Amino acid sequence: MEFHGWGRYPRIEADAAFPLTPSECAGVVQRADSLIARGLGRSYGDSSLASHLLDTHRLDHFLAFDESTGALTCAAGASLDEILRLCVPRGWFLPVTPGTRFVTLGGAIASDVHGKNHHVDGSFGDHVAGMELLLGNGERVVASRTENPDLFHATCGGMGLTGVILTATLSLRPIRSSDIIETTIKAPDLDAILAAFEENAAAPYSVAWIDCLARGRQLGRSLLMLGEHAGDGPLTVQAAGALPVPFDMPAGLLNHATIRTFNTLYYGKALHARHTRRIAFEPFFYPLDKLAHWNRLYGRPGFVQYQFVLPADAGAAGLRDVLERIAASGRGSFLAVLKVFGKGNANLLSFPRGGFTLALDFKAESAAFQLMDELDKIVLGYGGRLYLAKDARMSEATFKAGYPRWQEFEEVRGRYHAIGKFASIQSRRLGLQ
Numbered sequence: 001m002e003f004h005g006w007g008r009y010p011r012i013e014a015d016a017a018f019p020l021t022p023s024e025c026a027g028v029v030q031r032a033d034s035l036i037a038r039g040l041g042r043s044y045g046d047s048s049l050a051s052h053l054l055d056t057h058r059l060d061h062f063l064a065f066d067e068s069t070g071a072l073t074c075a076a077g078a079s080l081d082e083i084l085r086l087c088v089p090r091g092w093f094l095p096v097t098p099g100t101r102f103v104t105l106g107g108a109i110a111s112d113v114h115g116k117n118h119h120v121d122g123s124f125g126d127h128v129a130g131m132e133l134l135l136g137n138g139e140r141v142v143a144s145r146t147e148n149p150d151l152f153h154a155t156c157g158g159m160g161l162t163g164v165i166l167t168a169t170l171s172l173r174p175i176r177s178s179d180i181i182e183t184t185i186k187a188p189d190l191d192a193i194l195a196a197f198e199e200n201a202a203a204p205y206s207v208a209w210i211d212c213l214a215r216g217r218q219l220g221r222s223l224l225m226l227g228e229h230a231g232d233g234p235l236t237v238q239a240a241g242a243l244p245v246p247f248d249m250p251a252g253l254l255n256h257a258t259i260r261t262f263n264t265l266y267y268g269k270a271l272h273a274r275h276t277r278r279i280a281f282e283p284f285f286y287p288l289d290k291l292a293h294w295n296r297l298y299g300r301p302g303f304v305q306y307q308f309v310l311p312a313d314a315g316a317a318g319l320r321d322v323l324e325r326i327a328a329s330g331r332g333s334f335l336a337v338l339k340v341f342g343k344g345n346a347n348l349l350s351f352p353r354g355g356f357t358l359a360l361d362f363k364a365e366s367a368a369f370q371l372m373d374e375l376d377k378i379v380l381g382y383g384g385r386l387y388l389a390k391d392a393r394m395s396e397a398t399f400k401a402g403y404p405r406w407q408e409f410e411e412v413r414g415r416y417h418a419i420g421k422f423a424s425i426q427s428r429r430l431g432l433q
């Protein structure tokens, strides 16, 4: 079968097992020389690709839910969508959520995903009380902050390279309404958007859309969206994915001119400098889920997402360098999302660290790969790093410079029988064993 990540680059032929129970998983792991777990394939690049895949999406049952504390235990193949449909009507919400609800619990832990609230709540793994893992020798072990803590901190953010997460317990957050009070603030340039983030540092959720083709005085013009849970109201969940992109779009559809037009219209659609409205949580957290298969917009060649973080002190200067380089190349990104991160955590390969993170999409073509190689140098020069869940092309040297704890990570993998057994196309490219 053909497999790919959300960016549809690269594509590979692989065989996949679809176990229904932990003991079937153990059989798959014991039979394979080497394999990698896969959730819903929403990582963009090659982190869930290998010649042998253990697809977890049928391991999706709920095991326990304490409605008085919000502690939820379920199998790792359950999706955030399924969790929301269970918990929102009962007054509970995900503590951290990425920009799509179609990821599995296991995938969210393995990438230690972040949301629009990293600056106040940290990343997904910070809300995981513990998990059960299947190791490379077929043994099942618990990992938490107190039991096998080295394995816990290597697994949260460890991209499936320590073992297969079978179940996990997540601490949900209480809500009194499924609605969000959203405030949009228009920022005419980079200094204005960074100042707006700082002024709103206490907002529970914040994210900015940035026009990466704007140049000169308009460089960095953005819309900042702030959000908080409404204090009362309905507790409902809407169905997702109504409008499909039915087939691959012509590869030239997203070009400099169409992206510039989109950006001008999108920025212009915010008529006021500041505007507040009440909306359901779905369009606030998951605007892209409305368009099923939107990844076909880039056509058959697919696309690469480039997401980096720069330390806070590099902030304005670093972002300016990156944005100027992109604007000069004319290779605009259809989506360009800027967020602020709070402090990093103790996980060995987790991406977030205090500073700013920018995510950009580029069509998979040679000029874009050259541009990204140049951006890597700027990012590393400012002490930043790239996000593994989005990556399909970074070099081993770029990875090792950005993730200085990679050797500790390998030592933990050695202690828990993971070396050689769990490997992806990405991990081989990055020089992990």
Ligand SMILES: Cc1cc2nc3c(=O)[nH]c(=O)nc-3n(C[C@H](O)[C@H](O)[C@H](O)COP(=O)(O)OP(=O)(O)OC[C@H]3O[C@@H](n4cnc5c(N)ncnc54)[C@H](O)[C@@H]3O)c2cc1C
Pocket (backbone or CB within 6 Å): 006, 036, 037, 038, 039, 040, 041, 042, 043, 044, 047, 048, 056, 076, 077, 097, 098, 099, 100, 102, 103, 104, 105, 106, 107, 108, 110, 111, 112, 113, 114, 115, 158, 159, 160, 161, 163, 164, 165, 166, 288, 389, 390, 424
């Ligand atoms: C539209 C969109 C928006 C996104 N927004 C964000 C965002 O805001 N923030 C963010 O952080 N990420 C974001 N992402 C990325 C996404 O959240 C992560 O890539 C996530 O890991 C995908 O989960 P998945 O279940 O699809 O896993 P896959 O893509 O299938 O796998 C991802 C990694 O998890 C590992 N894995 C999966 N299941 C298991 C398991 N049971 N045990 C061990 N390892 C496992 C895989 O080996 C692989 O390394 C976004 C993705 C999309 C498509």
